[in-house]
Amino acid sequence: MELFVACFSKDGIAKNVEAANAIEQMLDLNFQLPEGSLDEPGPNDVFSKVMGKDKHGSARMYGLGVRGSDIWGVLPSRSACYRENMLWKRAYKDVRNEVAELKAMVGDVVHLKSIINSMEIMARGRVKSLDPDELAGGEEIGPNWCEVHVLVAIRRREHLVRPYGLFITIEDAIGATIAWPCPFTVVVHDGD
Known part of the structure; x- marks a missing residue:
């Protein structure tokens, strides 16, 4: 949130209407946090609640090539889990077949x-x-x-x-x- 405010405002004045609305929403949510708690950067921080979830696994405001999983260890998508599961099943089947062939020897x-x-x-x-x-x-x-x-x-x-x-x-x-x-x-x- 602080980085967004620093980038899209100067001396407390937002650069455009969209930025002003986003900054206002972020400040409102930040004031609603329980006393003593901090808005830690993460997939559910104040910035993400206002600007929406990161798209395509990227982590906004962290620079090019930085993915959410690099920072927060975000769980992979359902399709990624399915692909990984299929790869493991295929590898298991290959090993099982190889062992079966060896035992036949x-x-x-x-x-x-x-x-x-x-x-x-x-x-x-x-x-x-x-x-x-x-x-x-x-x-x-x-x-x-x-x-x-x-x-x-x-x-x-x-x-x-x-x-x-x-x-x-x-x-x-x-x-x-x-x-x-x-x-x-x-x-x-x-x-x-």
Whole structure:
């Protein structure tokens, strides 16, 4: 309110009739406030009651690009909440589908791809677990990793992503279980 009065009046005289009416209404509302209370800037302050709610999320009298949510944490509109809700539902559905696909891999025979060159296949194995709390080499495999029982080494001298104990290379891990990143495993289909 003070900024509006300072901008639209000089020495107590309003610059135009509309400004004079607005200033008079603001002063009347300000005098009606309970004793000792202040008109704190916000979406329901004296200025907003006279001039109307801010349009399109902007905060009037705060400069270009300043939004009400930047200052007051104004709740988003109903349509914004709906859009955000739909985005969260879509993300949840994508994650749920991804998890369902990963769980379908347990027990499947997979190729372990190189993390340096995803076109190279390091070994063939069987997925034993996708549980991030499962241990491989005494360490939890973690999210987006799987525990794989190595069946055949294709690039025998390649180093494991997570070596442990005496298991340093793919060849060392034949017959053992190792941790391998899920994005670098591909299910082997009949004929592969």
